Amino acid sequence: MWRLSLLTALARAAPSGEQADLYEPGTQLHYWFAAAETADASALPVVLWLNGGPGSSSILGMLQENGPLLVNATGGLMRNPYAWTKQANLLILESPGGVGYSYCAAMKAGGNCNNTDISTARANRAAVQDFFKKFPELKKNDFFITGESYAGVYIPTLTHEILENAPEINMTPVAVGDPCTDYPSQKESMDMLWYAHKHGFVPDADFEYLWNNCSARHPSFLSRGLWRRSAGRWEATSLSLASGSDEKCKLLNRQFLATTSRGLSQGWKKAYINELNLFSDASALDWELPGTLNYYTAQWMMRADVKKALHVESSPAKSWPGPPDGWQYTSSYNACNNAPGKPSMIDFYRMIAPKLRTTIVFNGDTDPCVSYEGTRTAIEKVGYGVLPGGHYRPWFYDKTAAELKTLQEKPNLFGPNLELQPAGPQFGGQVVDY
Template identity: 30%
Template sequence: MANERVDKCWLPFLIALLCLNSALEADAISAFERQEKDRVHRLPGQSFDVSFAHYAGYVTVDEEAGRALFYWFFEATEDPASKPLVLWLNGGPGCSSIAYGLAEELGPFHINADGKSLYLNPYSWNQGANILFLDSPVGVGFSYSNNSQDILSNGDKKTAQDSLAFLNKWFKLFPQYKGRDFYITGESYAGHYVPQLAQTIVQSQKLTGGKSINLKGYMVGNALTDDFHDHYGVFHFMWGAGLISDQTYKLLNIFCDFQSFVHTSSHCERILEIADNELGNIDPYSIFTPSCSGSVTMSMNKLLKRRRSAGKLGEKYDPCTEKHSTVYFNLPEVQKALHVNPSFAPSKWETCSEVVSENWKDSERSVLHIYHELISYGLRIWMFSGDTDAVIPVTSTRYNIDALKLPTVTPWHAWYDDGQVGGWTQVYKGLTFVTVRGAGHEVPLHRPKQALTLFKAFISGSPMPTLSVHADS
């Protein structure tokens, strides 16, 4: 009789457990089916096979407004189940992570000069991690909204909130990555996006107690950080490199030192135009490499607002990769392969959206306070800088780091790649700084091999490699 009563007591629990298991299995099957809908099987112009799976599609971040962000996700080349998840963001504001980070920097697929065929990047970052590229905010790349006002009201705060909403929903779509070590990376105006998103994640999890996003750290390159130090570093670098006159250097420091990079004064804009004329027809994002012939030179004011570049260093330098991307991603067959919704596909896909950048609302003048907050939280934080970039140069980043007043752990020293100096590095308490020798604004584009070494060191928490043995020949 006693055993019968125990069995009866346990019966509801067992039924509930079976129901729960069934629900979990159904959710897993549903997620798998949704993933399969987003799986990219083969791309137009792809003449090679790959060992990794990749997926592309939309995540709706606001059901009422119909606001949806476009992503492209690549599993690691080997054993993705053991690798961390890394989000990459490009800046602008208004520039596509698909156009830059993926198609000409660290992604597995790069585009040939014909704009119709692909080649495999031997230094893709998915050799070390699972890489997620996101076009953010709406109006960028293939990301869209049913509410046209959304594209006219983007800003730093809204971008961070939508990116968090994207991540929370993406982890439901890919539950196997929930709780995985997670890092955020990016460059240029993503110097705002990345720490702001990290801060939003941390603050959200403090309020809700959520653990699905296991944020471990972030890394930014040639990053917009603090308007005063960034401007001062730009002007210092251009003058020191002999790109502008003494008089222009003085006027830039007078009229532009406290200006916002997004909203500048008329006085500052006039001096920037003078600086533009003095620079001549060079690529300020990579001052020692040729610019794309036939391109219209962009004013220095617009250059400072749009944090991107065009160019590729490989066996043969091609400064026109942006043009190749524009051709490729406008092909209907490419958009179909990437599951782009034809009802919301842009009439003309662009690498950067002028509408987004020109209507940008809030832009923090400094994110240094976020660094202090997240350093104290214990995140792994790295900053890197290509040392031939005149748009957000190494001098700007060094002024920003100096303003943080962090104690030094490992002094300034060279790091090495195949026996040659790859750059220099210094480790502070709570932050690591790395320069990449000879790289422009887009470090993985100009120095892909060294950038992969940098990335692997970051995700493993290892120091940059040094030359341990000096052999006499």
Template identity: 30%
Template sequence: MFFLTLLFFCSFIFSGQAYSDDQVTSLPGLSGPLDFKMYSGYLDASPGTHLHYVFVESENDPAKDPLLLWLNGGPGSSSLLGFFTEQGPFQLNGNSSLDRNPYAWNKVANVIFLESPSGVGYSYSDSGNYSHSDDSTSLDTLLAMKSWFNKFQAFENHSFYLAGESYAGVYIPTLSVRLLEEPDINYVGFAIGNGYLDQYLLGNSIVRFAYYHGFIDTQTWSKIVSFCCKNGNESPDSCNFANNTDIKCIEVVNDANDFIISIGLNSYAIYDDCATEELNYSSEIQSLRAESLESWHLVHNIIRAIFYKNSEIKTLSFPCFDKEDLNNYLSRSDVRDALKIPKNLTDWTFFSLNVTNNYETQYPSLKKQVIASIKAGKRGLIYNGDTDMVCDFLGDQWFSDQLGFKQIGKYKPWYVDNQVAGFVKNYEGFSYATVRGSGHTVPEYRPAAALYMIERFLSNKSLA
């Protein structure tokens, strides 16, 4: 009995030490003290792998509110982007000061931001090897979460949700099916924003998205339909823009790709202006031309090819996407010290080209994983900002329709502050929603709608 009491006491001391070692008491640029608890530290994944996390307790009722893991995409994008530019509690100003975010998701939930996989942001491996795959990433994330629950044992019975955007459309479903085998984790559901959920469907939808938003003229569209659709009949079932082997189809779609990429359009939010000077695309497109004719003849994959796969590009630059202020802030020594970052690590960048260039994608579609999760009783939300062309709403809505779950009710609008915030379609076990006027990163472009949407989801209430 004495031994058990001592063991319990030691476990309590260890848990408390984990809390105190990682607690952040102040952040440079923030006026005034933190009025909620914040932690930053490292979680152990596979041997020698250390994933950096930031955790903020709920401003409402941390002892009762749900727990949410947030993952940004890429592969190679840091979840600290989410923390400082989307739904985190702070927003960075140009003068390196921090403002409070009135639409932070920790208004309604305890939120973990995980930099995954290793090599992203301040996550690292002892070996320096940053070759990853979809499966190894989901395994490391699961192991990291087990490490987190070991540190924060007070949260082990909280309802646990996954959320993320973009390539998290792969991260979340692959992690979700692993969590189905973890009864000790109270996993409840997932929310995926502008997700890279199905390569083929997004490949087919993006061409239509471009035409119906005025980026392709009628003559070019007529050629595309003639060469890429059966009997020249334009419909989702008869057209194949994604992996068509007809050389005429490939060439005309490539011509449309080249035009869209060259004009300096913000593909992540088509009605927004560009925040940066554009790259000269001509040499990159020319060097990829042979590869494009074989397998990269989509706007979506051409963009990925230029910025992710071209070995001639040594530094990463995204058109219209400027995060230099955040790079500078998170690389400051006082900020690193506040976040408990080892001094031997290199400066923070929002995107790791090293990870992306050594990443193995394994799942062209995530239907199997999403279906398994919903059938296991996990609630789902798939949502899209409707001005994003990179992972557009058409492809993800087709994906939702094809999962095979019965639709409940009609497609209808949902509202925030008496204004149409988007449209929603409910199915047995999950919902699909659009967010009106939002780009790729919904909590950044439509913060009020994003907070309302996630609060309704966590409360198991329909948007409409």
């Protein structure tokens, strides 16, 4: 009989004795813990998953990607045969305050949370400490942190916080995917015009004119330095678009917007390009649009019986996943934020990588918000030497590209049968010596 252990509660993110200005006051972070689906769960690693945003609930990753239960096409739940809980204990944290069912004291009084990168790292560290106090039997286990997008800021800063202020936690590897790392390195590869040209949506001549003559820039929504919710939308407080004033600039800019579904918009309800998968239909992200996965996920999370089972009845959040109107987040570093002179995650990797067993930074090649070119440039700046054998290595899932039987039976149409290849990274980026 299949059995799943799910525990959820609110973790204290501002323990007594800490200075008040280090946290958004009265922060309570909602976590969801899923024990590994094995007999030796108590001996397996604890993996903390963090979605980015800022303002995105990590439960999205759990219920739509890596958790033991996934939301299905009818709005119910189904088992996930590829769940991370097949090999590890999974910890999900809704962070920072105001996201999902997490909250701060101001929300109890009808106000809103005002978070920063610094306050978020400190609150998350305190929440992790609180979790291990509740589950001391897991404290000795390896503790992994992984996530994506703006978690590229959350993870290095949280890791540094733990290494400096919570030595009792057994920090081991971290893995950061498609991450906000260093704005100077990533700013051009995070531009929607640049990305659209790279993937063939904009002709070369049009791109050259827009980019060089019109100074046209369409920064990713991740380029904001100050995030604020208003009327159910994100205010683009630090987003500036310069597209030139002559008629040709205006015409080419309109053509770019028309052919790219408003610059691969993630919020336009009439979007006709799936910014998450360029080879499938548009994936509406609106939480209130019936029939979408996000709609079903939100509706399930807001059910009264689910809220009771998750022990979040005390949360003042009026809807999920939030954050509510008035919520604000200020970037503290030069990562997904144009802040010259401030540290970026390059500085944090230099501090944390020597103290960790493994540090992995990886990037896909179809992410319009954080492209691999910028991540590669940023990681090169960290300054570690390249491993012997060169920057790029072949990688094959499950050791080989195909079964031996398949390779042996392959017709000699283009030469001799393929040889079995050794395991390793598959043309997937640089290998540097951490």
